[in-house]
Amino acid sequence: MSKISNTNLNVIVKLNSAFNLSLPVSVEEFLEKTGKIFLFAKRFFTEAFLPPFDFREAYKQSFSIGYKSLPLIGITGFIIGFTLTLQSIPTLNKFGAASLVPSMVAVAVLREIGPVISSLIFAGKIGSGIGAELGSMRVTEQIDAMEVSGTRPFRYLVVTRIIASTFTLPLLVIYADLIALLGGFIAVNISSPMNLNLYFMSAFSGLGFMDVIPATIKTYFFGFAIGLVGCNEGWNAARGTESVGIAANTAVVISSLMVIIIDMLAVQITSLL
Amino acid sequence: MNMNGTDIALKIENVTKAFGSLKILKGVNLEAKKAETIVILGRSGTGKSVILKCIIGLLTPDSGKIIAFGMDSHNLTKEQRPIFRKKIGYLFQGGALYDSMSIRENLEFPLIRQEDYQGELLTDKVISALRSVGLESAIDKMPSEVSGGMMKRIALARTLILEPEIILYDEPTTGLDPFTSKEISELIIKLKEERKVTSIIITHDIPCARLVADRVVVLKDGIFFKQGTFSEMESSDDEFVRGFFDFK
Ligand SMILES: Nc1ncnc2c1ncn2[C@@H]1O[C@H](COP(=O)(O)OP(=O)(O)OP(=O)(O)O)[C@@H](O)[C@H]1O
Ligand SMILES: [Mg+2]
Numbered sequence A: 001m002s003k004i005s006n007t008n009l010n011v012i013v014k015l016n017s018a019f020n021l022s023l024p025v026s027v028e029e030f031l032e033k034t035g036k037i038f039l040f041a042k043r044f045f046t047e048a049f050l051p052p053f054d055f056r057e058a059y060k061q062s063f064s065i066g067y068k069s070l071p072l073i074g075i076t077g078f079i080i081g082f083t084l085t086l087q088s089i090p091t092l093n094k095f096g097a098a099s100l101v102p103s104m105v106a107v108a109v110l111r112e113i114g115p116v117i118s119s120l121i122f123a124g125k126i127g128s129g130i131g132a133e134l135g136s137m138r139v140t141e142q143i144d145a146m147e148v149s150g151t152r153p154f155r156y157l158v159v160t161r162i163i164a165s166t167f168t169l170p171l172l173v174i175y176a177d178l179i180a181l182l183g184g185f186i187a188v189n190i191s192s193p194m195n196l197n198l199y200f201m202s203a204f205s206g207l208g209f210m211d212v213i214p215a216t217i218k219t220y221f222f223g224f225a226i227g228l229v230g231c232n233e234g235w236n237a238a239r240g241t242e243s244v245g246i247a248a249n250t251a252v253v254i255s256s257l258m259v260i261i262i263d264m265l266a267v268q269i270t271s272l273l
Numbered sequence B: 001m002n003m004n005g006t007d008i009a010l011k012i013e014n015v016t017k018a019f020g021s022l023k024i025l026k027g028v029n030l031e032a033k034k035a036e037t038i039v040i041l042g043r044s045g046t047g048k049s050v051i052l053k054c055i056i057g058l059l060t061p062d063s064g065k066i067i068a069f070g071m072d073s074h075n076l077t078k079e080q081r082p083i084f085r086k087k088i089g090y091l092f093q094g095g096a097l098y099d100s101m102s103i104r105e106n107l108e109f110p111l112i113r114q115e116d117y118q119g120e121l122l123t124d125k126v127i128s129a130l131r132s133v134g135l136e137s138a139i140d141k142m143p144s145e146v147s148g149g150m151m152k153r154i155a156l157a158r159t160l161i162l163e164p165e166i167i168l169y170d171e172p173t174t175g176l177d178p179f180t181s182k183e184i185s186e187l188i189i190k191l192k193e194e195r196k197v198t199s200i201i202i203t204h205d206i207p208c209a210r211l212v213a214d215r216v217v218v219l220k221d222g223i224f225f226k227q228g229t230f231s232e233m234e235s236s237d238d239e240f241v242r243g244f245f246d247f248k
Helices: A010-019 A027-048 A055-094 A098-139 A142-148 A153-191 A196-205 A209-235 A242-272 B048-056 B080-087 B103-115 B119-132 B148-160 B178-195 B206-212 B230-234 B239-243
Strands: B008-019 B022-033 B037-042 B063-068 B088-091 B166-170 B198-202 B215-220 B223-228
Touching (some): A027 A153, A055 A153, A098 A142, A098 A196, A098 A242, A142 A153, A153 A196, B008 B048, B008 B198, B022 B048, B022 B223, B037 B178, B037 B206, B048 B063, B048 B166, B080 B088, B080 B103, B088 B148, B103 B119, B103 B148, B119 B148, B148 B166, B148 B178, B198 B206, B215 B230
Parallel strands (some): B037 B198, B037 B215, B088 B166
Antiparallel strands (some): B008 B063
């Protein structure tokens, strides 16, 4: 491996070997890796807008990515809405504001918790899946085989997957948000019966465009980052079968971090508006 | 395409390649005439696959030149690249079948993406390529459902389907029984006779080499240090060269 300078972070070296990762262990390596991701993104943008386009494959990937994530993201969404509501009721009751529970939960879920938690789960499931799939294609020379038969593997494998994850994640987040609100509805009904119409009316009453639009826009960035990182790790996997696991694990760690960092930036930016 | 009136299909000039401090190729030279079949012998891990990957452009040599059809394999223009890719076929050592696609889709893939074949013509091509390796019956299986030797033959069919003029074979018969291995050797000869295909073949399969080779070259210490016809090499006075031929 590359030489470890004084600036190395011992913790990361240990993490790498304990969890089968390839996180950068020195400042140089960090800069190198960052540079590589930017080059990879640049290649994506140059190839994505040049015909011929692989519409069918992009559609197929979107469908499979979305379909695979539905159960897990649905369950998580439900639990988030349910528990958040249950936990808020006693507190808001104390202030005599129990009627605000639906709208408080809606704001929390739609603005922050729904997008972030769904994206983290998406990173764990889809980011690692893409890393492992492309990594194993790299290791078994399938990508090379596509290259030498002139079949433009970068477009077929990478461009389609990044597009799929960019456009599928926002839909999944909307779906998770709705299920979370349903979970909230059930939780509310445990303590005091409330009808569905009334619940949704009071949930949406506190919501403005500025709650929904920025939160939706940022999920496109989350989806892009997760697809990009997963593809980058898999596409650039090293030789040898152990690289497949390393690609998958590293993809999860880096893309989850990216989600959190992008979220932080997004919150800063929206607070300026 | 004719290079200065000669009929040389492929020319490798002084190619060197190192990985880090490990020098693998130290000046490889080779000329292959059109319709010639050249067998490369050499010990495991000495860089045979690396040579083929340099020819096809998957690896870039540190120095030296590779010229095929008058095109420099590492300085291709945008227009030349697809032509070059189509004219040279590569059979990977591990087969490299696309494991998420059925055998049919594996073979269709290069045709659809490179040449826009469709419908019945596509199916006919796929079936006839599979027939040439004796595996029509596997058409609707997945790669995970066929044996290692079958994968190798399917990979060969996938290479043949684009009708390349130069074919690079990385151990085409390894893992096959003697009968199938002989069939593959005969297929290689047929391609040479019917379509004037130039072949570079890495193999440890001496019966196969005996059948197909017009010329045998031996890789040692990063260069082709001996070459000649099969019988010349078999009776070579160099002990290392003879070592490939006798098993006693
Ligand atoms: N992409 C690469 N990066 C680093 N090292 C490599 C790479 N490709 C090959 N090597 C090294 O180059 C050497 C030659 O490899 P190569 O695959 O050409 O061997 P070979 O002669 O084909 O052997 P075999 O008969 O076992 O297939 C090996 O030591 C291998 O580890
Ligand atoms: Mg090899």
